[in-house]
Amino acid sequence: MGRLNSAADLENLRQEILAKRDPNKPCVTICSGTGCHAYGSEKVAEAFVANIQSNGLQEKVDIRRTGCHGFCEKGTLVVIFPEEICYLRVRSDDVPEIVSTTLVEKKVVDRLLYEDDDGQKIAHESEIPFYKHQSRVIFGNNRLIDPTNIEDYITLGGYAALAKALLEMTPEEVMEEVKESNLRGRGGGGFPAGRKWETTRDAPGERKYVIVNADEGDPGAYMDRSLLEGNPHSVLEGLIIGAYAIGSHEGFIYVRQEYPLAVGNLNIALEQARELGLLGSDILGSGFNFDVKIHRGAGAFVSGESSALMTAIEGRVGEPRPKYIRTAVSGIWDRPSNLNNVETWANVPLIINNGAEWFTNIGTEGSKGTKIFSLVGKVKNTGLVEVPMGMTLREVIYDIGGGIPDGKKFKAVQTGGPSGGVIPDKFLNLPVDFDELTKVGSMMGSGGMIVMDEDTCMVDVARYFINFLAGESCGKCLPCREGIYQMLKVLNRICEGESSEEDFKLLDEIPEVLGDSALCALGQTACNPVLSTLRYFRDEYEAHIMKKQCPAGVCKALINYWIEPEKCQACMICLRNCPVGAIDGGKNLIHIIDQEKCTKCGTCLEVCPARFGAITVLSGVEVPEFVAQGTEVVRG
Amino acid sequence: MVQDVAQTDEIIDKYKGDKSSLIQVLLDIQHENRWLPRDALMQASQRLGIPLSQIYHIATFYKAFSLTPRGRHSVSVCLGTACQVRGAPRLLDRVTEKLEIKPGETSDDMRFSLETVNCLGCCALGPVMVVDEEYHSSPSRKELDEIADTCE
Numbered sequence: 001m002g003r004l005n006s007a008a009d010l011e012n013l014r015q016e017i018l019a020k021r022d023p024n025k026p027c028v029t030i031c032s033g034t035g036c037h038a039y040g041s042e043k044v045a046e047a048f049v050a051n052i053q054s055n056g057l058q059e060k061v062d063i064r065r066t067g068c069h070g071f072c073e074k075g076t077l078v079v080i081f082p083e084e085i086c087y088l089r090v091r092s093d094d095v096p097e098i099v100s101t102t103l104v105e106k107k108v109v110d111r112l113l114y115e116d117d118d119g120q121k122i123a124h125e126s127e128i129p130f131y132k133h134q135s136r137v138i139f140g141n142n143r144l145i146d147p148t149n150i151e152d153y154i155t156l157g158g159y160a161a162l163a164k165a166l167l168e169m170t171p172e173e174v175m176e177e178v179k180e181s182n183l184r185g186r187g188g189g190g191f192p193a194g195r196k197w198e199t200t201r202d203a204p205g206e207r208k209y210v211i212v213n214a215d216e217g218d219p220g221a222y223m224d225r226s227l228l229e230g231n232p233h234s235v236l237e238g239l240i241i242g243a244y245a246i247g248s249h250e251g252f253i254y255v256r257q258e259y260p261l262a263v264g265n266l267n268i269a270l271e272q273a274r275e276l277g278l279l280g281s282d283i284l285g286s287g288f289n290f291d292v293k294i295h296r297g298a299g300a301f302v303s304g305e306s307s308a309l310m311t312a313i314e315g316r317v318g319e320p321r322p323k324y325i326r327t328a329v330s331g332i333w334d335r336p337s338n339l340n341n342v343e344t345w346a347n348v349p350l351i352i353n354n355g356a357e358w359f360t361n362i363g364t365e366g367s368k369g370t371k372i373f374s375l376v377g378k379v380k381n382t383g384l385v386e387v388p389m390g391m392t393l394r395e396v397i398y399d400i401g402g403g404i405p406d407g408k409k410f411k412a413v414q415t416g417g418p419s420g421g422v423i424p425d426k427f428l429n430l431p432v433d434f435d436e437l438t439k440v441g442s443m444m445g446s447g448g449m450i451v452m453d454e455d456t457c458m459v460d461v462a463r464y465f466i467n468f469l470a471g472e473s474c475g476k477c478l479p480c481r482e483g484i485y486q487m488l489k490v491l492n493r494i495c496e497g498e499s500s501e502e503d504f505k506l507l508d509e510i511p512e513v514l515g516d517s518a519l520c521a522l523g524q525t526a527c528n529p530v531l532s533t534l535r536y537f538r539d540e541y542e543a544h545i546m547k548k549q550c551p552a553g554v555c556k557a558l559i560n561y562w563i564e565p566e567k568c569q570a571c572m573i574c575l576r577n578c579p580v581g582a583i584d585g586g587k588n589l590i591h592i593i594d595q596e597k598c599t600k601c602g603t604c605l606e607v608c609p610a611r612f613g614a615i616t617v618l619s620g621v622e623v624p625e626f627v628a629q630g631t632e633v634v635r636g
Numbered sequence: 637m638v639q640d641v642a643q644t645d646e647i648i649d650k651y652k653g654d655k656s657s658l659i660q661v662l663l664d665i666q667h668e669n670r671w672l673p674r675d676a677l678m679q680a681s682q683r684l685g686i687p688l689s690q691i692y693h694i695a696t697f698y699k700a701f702s703l704t705p706r707g708r709h710s711v712s713v714c715l716g717t718a719c720q721v722r723g724a725p726r727l728l729d730r731v732t733e734k735l736e737i738k739p740g741e742t743s744d745d746m747r748f749s750l751e752t753v754n755c756l757g758c759c760a761l762g763p764v765m766v767v768d769e770e771y772h773s774s775p776s777r778k779e780l781d782e783i784a785d786t787c788e
């Protein structure tokens with residue numbers, strides 16, 4: 001492959017690659033995203049290589065390791081093209097059968113297919129309910145692309161938007177298109193990207209920077225990671241187009257070092273783009289110069305804040321600064337710097353290719369386009385889902401997510417990460433977009449959607465986030481450093497049964513002070529998880545404070561494990577598994593937990609066979625004492 | 637533990653001695669040694685012309701850096717929100733009990749270092765534990781014993 005010097009060169013290259021590839025040639029794609037990798041996708045891929053070879057098919061079948069397909073619950077995912085047969089939960093032991101049955105005999109292996117609630121098998125990926133209800137305009141290409149091969153991206157029309165922008169449009173026209181699309185920042189703020197671009201373009205100064213924020217720090221959110229790992233060129237293409245519109249020639253990609261695969265795939269992508277003249281000087285013969293550096297973040301949640309991130313790129317400690325002057329005007333080395341999130345940049349090529357009007361046809365009045373969410377927690381189909389803005393929470397959680405597992409009841413969904421809030425069941429019909437989520441006291445954030453069931457304690461959830469933020473507060477400003485810590489002390493008291501009604505007052509006062517006085521958004525919004533749980537689940541706070549009771553049975557200091565004598569079958573399982581030897585009993589003798597010795601680790605509850613269900617969590621009541629040691633079990 | 641002067645030089649050369657690359661240099665030193673030896677930091681200070689105090693500011697600010705030697709096997713327990721609601725605190729209790737160290741600590745025999753992390757992006761496996769890049773979904777006490785036995 002030589003350097004590309006025009007749009008025609010790019011199209012010729014695409015045609016050349018297409019001519020080499022037979023669309024009817026079978027191709028085995030193996031999801032190698034983080035989730036599937038953890039399940040052992042590499043072993044599956046190696047098994048395919050070996051089995052295809054031993055069957056003499058290496059010339060007849062392609063193998064492709066792709067980025068994340070999204071249906072992480074069912075990994076490792078294997079999709080066989082051109083039929084698009086989708087196999088779930090594939091282990092390396094399954095591979096010989098797939099090769100002999102599907103690739104040789106052209107038959108489907110039924111047992112590896114998706115099975116719906118009625119026992120109906122579904123062979124095609126796009127017909128599986130998890131995928132069927134999604135609109136995967138950004139994320140969908142992940143499953144077709146080997147992220148380490150730029151040819152795959154180009155075959156799908158990659159870099160055509162860049163050619164169009166650089167060679168057919170002026171920077172002003174590109175800017176207008178993005179402004180008209182009303183693309184809003186996907187990192188959490190929801191600020192219109194076009195307006196931010198314009199501020200940087202119009203700011204005084206010759207040297208300007210564009211930055212990809214891939215410091216995805218919200219616990220429970222991993223869509224940026226999967227996009228960067230699975231389709232790095234889509235982000236890069238968006239960034240170059242943005243740089244052209246803004247008039248920037250230098251860019252940075254700030255990516256967490258915790259994402260080594262993303263860093264690796266990005267490095268490969270940059271190298272391949274440079275070789276083809278899609279990055280560097282005189283891009284596609286347009287005369288426009290632009291290059292990018294990767295900056296690895298060293299693990300600090302606060303460094304995802306724009307001013308902190310820019311300080312870190314300068315090589316200094318990533319702490320925020322007061323933003324009297326926006327970073328769009330004065331950012332890295334006090335020069336105009338435009339920062340957008342990974343997903344925001346990935347939207348740009350689509351807008352340029354399809355036009356602003358296409359984009360504004362998707363979504364709601366105030367929020368256009370699609371959004372990728374990581375749907376996790378107590379939900380059947382854990383994974384990454386991309387839906388048009390405005391889809392209701394119910395559709396996302398039930399139609400796509402399959403609802404709550406184990407017959408449990410939905411309690412709330414947490415969105416927006418540590419700055420967000422919880423949304424109770426009465427708002428399940430709420431359309432998901434930037435403005436609607438804010439109205440009910442939460443926010444869109446970067447797209448984490450953590451589903452919680454009846455076994456989740458809302459006070460504990462608030463404490464979890466406050467504890468996280470107490471560890472992540474950089475300590476530069478006093479309100480955040482001390483305020484979050486005090487809030488944590490209050491919540492610890494509540495969860496440990498040592499609080500009084502006085503604490504309600506502190507729960508009101510601390511958030512107010514923090515909101516008014518903290519330096520950056522981390523501190524200002526730190527109390528949102530407390531405020532929203534207090535707003536919708538005040539009864540749980542009252543139970544903890546007034547009755548010393550944890551209704552969900554989570555807070556250790558407020559619960560006791562107890563064996564129901566009528567249900568105990570004296571099977572010895574809990575007795576043997578208890579790590580502190582707190583369970584008395586014997587063969588045919590009802591087991592009893594010695595409350596003095598019990599450390600409340602929950603092991604007995606986990607190991608007690610479901611058909612007995614003899615372990616009960618008690619809270620706010622005395623442990624009954626009506627079985628004498630050595631009582632024989634009665635089997636009905 | 638002796639740090640490799642030539643190796644640290646090589647790392648700094650890779651970034652052409654650019655001051656703004658300090659965090660990247662420290663990440664590479666950490667990666668090679670599994671911690672930041674004081675001698676390496678002094679070398680970086682001299683070569684990059686950055687005061688040692690400023691380097692320590694960074695080395696103590698970020699979670700990726702360790703100023704004490706780390707164990708041969710790294711154990712991470714994910715405390716991301718999804719793992720949290722699926723029982724990560726109980727998993728962490730099991731792990732701390734098994735290894736007899738708390739998060740952030742290294743065992744006296746240098747066999748294990750334990751850490752907690754916030755979301756590893758494999759929420760479907762939650763609660764998850766990672767030992768030397770091997771992922772384990774909600775390991776029981778028995779499984780923890782087996783995993784520990786494979787670590788020398």
